[in-house]
Amino acid sequence: MPGILLRTLRGENLQARPVWLMRQAGRYLPEYRALRRQKGGFLALVYDTDAAAEITLQPIRRFGFDGAILFSDILIVPYAMGQDLQFLAGEGPHLSPPLVDTALASLHAVPERLTPIYETVAKVRSAFGSERTLLGFAGSPWTVATYMVAGEGSRDQQEARAMAYRDRSGFQAIIDAIVETTVTYLSGQIMAGAEAVQLFDSWAGSLAPREFERWVIAPNAAIVATLKARFPEVPVIGFPKGSGEKLAAYARETGVDALGLDETIDPLWVARTLPASMPVQGNLDPLLVLAGGDELDKAVQAILAAFADRPHVFNLGHGIDQHTPITHVERLLALVRA
Numbered sequence: 001m002p003g004i005l006l007r008t009l010r011g012e013n014l015q016a017r018p019v020w021l022m023r024q025a026g027r028y029l030p031e032y033r034a035l036r037r038q039k040g041g042f043l044a045l046v047y048d049t050d051a052a053a054e055i056t057l058q059p060i061r062r063f064g065f066d067g068a069i070l071f072s073d074i075l076i077v078p079y080a081m082g083q084d085l086q087f088l089a090g091e092g093p094h095l096s097p098p099l100v101d102t103a104l105a106s107l108h109a110v111p112e113r114l115t116p117i118y119e120t121v122a123k124v125r126s127a128f129g130s131e132r133t134l135l136g137f138a139g140s141p142w143t144v145a146t147y148m149v150a151g152e153g154s155r156d157q158q159e160a161r162a163m164a165y166r167d168r169s170g171f172q173a174i175i176d177a178i179v180e181t182t183v184t185y186l187s188g189q190i191m192a193g194a195e196a197v198q199l200f201d202s203w204a205g206s207l208a209p210r211e212f213e214r215w216v217i218a219p220n221a222a223i224v225a226t227l228k229a230r231f232p233e234v235p236v237i238g239f240p241k242g243s244g245e246k247l248a249a250y251a252r253e254t255g256v257d258a259l260g261l262d263e264t265i266d267p268l269w270v271a272r273t274l275p276a277s278m279p280v281q282g283n284l285d286p287l288l289v290l291a292g293g294d295e296l297d298k299a300v301q302a303i304l305a306a307f308a309d310r311p312h313v314f315n316l317g318h319g320i321d322q323h324t325p326i327t328h329v330e331r332l333l334a335l336v337r338a
Helices: 004-009 030-039 044-048 049-063 076-081 111-126 141-150 160-166 168-192 209-230 245-253 267-273 287-289 294-304 326-337
Strands: 067-069 084-088 092-096 132-137 196-201 238-242 258-260 280-284 314-317
Touching: 004 132, 004 196, 004 314, 030 044, 030 258, 044 049, 044 111, 044 141, 049 287, 049 326, 076 084, 076 141, 076 168, 092 141, 092 238, 111 132, 111 168, 132 141, 132 168, 141 160, 141 196, 141 209, 160 168, 160 196, 160 209, 160 294, 168 196, 168 209, 168 280, 196 209, 209 238, 209 245, 238 245, 238 267, 245 258, 245 267, 267 294, 280 294, 287 294, 287 326, 294 314
Parallel strands: 067 132, 132 196, 196 238, 238 258, 258 280, 280 314
Antiparallel strands: 084 092
């Protein structure tokens, strides 16, 4: 029988709440830090398939989460599309050349850059039992485009937002190319053993409603429709961070099976607004896990109570902070599993 995470994502409202945490494979774990010191930089870890599989499995061994999410990065897609990718210490990721001043057509795709990621998925899958779910993922087209246009992350995504207004057809071509590569990428992960996939739209909240319809809802709907035609049993989780009241339209129009919620969303509003049968995921503030104490306990109980009548995957509103104490994660899991 499938594990409780996969069953919940398929619409079962189970008494036991599955739990996994965004960025659960990462810097808050001493075993991750030790392996990174041994192996080198972040991109080297992603492309060392043995190391990437080991990192994916580390939080499962330590905490027994109900799902493991592939250790990789959303910028593998532009890397495969032909941009160069570097992770610089203290600066984050850099893509070159940035598309704000370079034509998309000048990029030369390198699809073989996706192959090691599929190998990592297969290695993790072979180490898994059926009681746990392996999650693949990709960045959503809008968020990926913001990095491709600016060449790096930014506070307000100004370069991509301005380009989308200034050159509608040019920006649409970038989005369309990302959609095509993302479908290929997620299909490869699924064929290698991923049982569900998540679309991360970390910068969805920066868009006005009309722009949100065009650059978030429409491309995600295109990805979901193609994946559903190919893999109808594989759930797709959409996570449009920061989208607020636009979540209702996203849920209706994209076709995702489950909706990830960031920490700014009121669970009671979600319970009233979204279809009652729709699985939701989230939405504890990561800083509460960092802080711990009574406030963590109260927030966990409030989230569980708000979503008691619908399928619910317990998770954070975004990635776990690298300074989070292990004991706080253990406390969180004890509360959810009680």
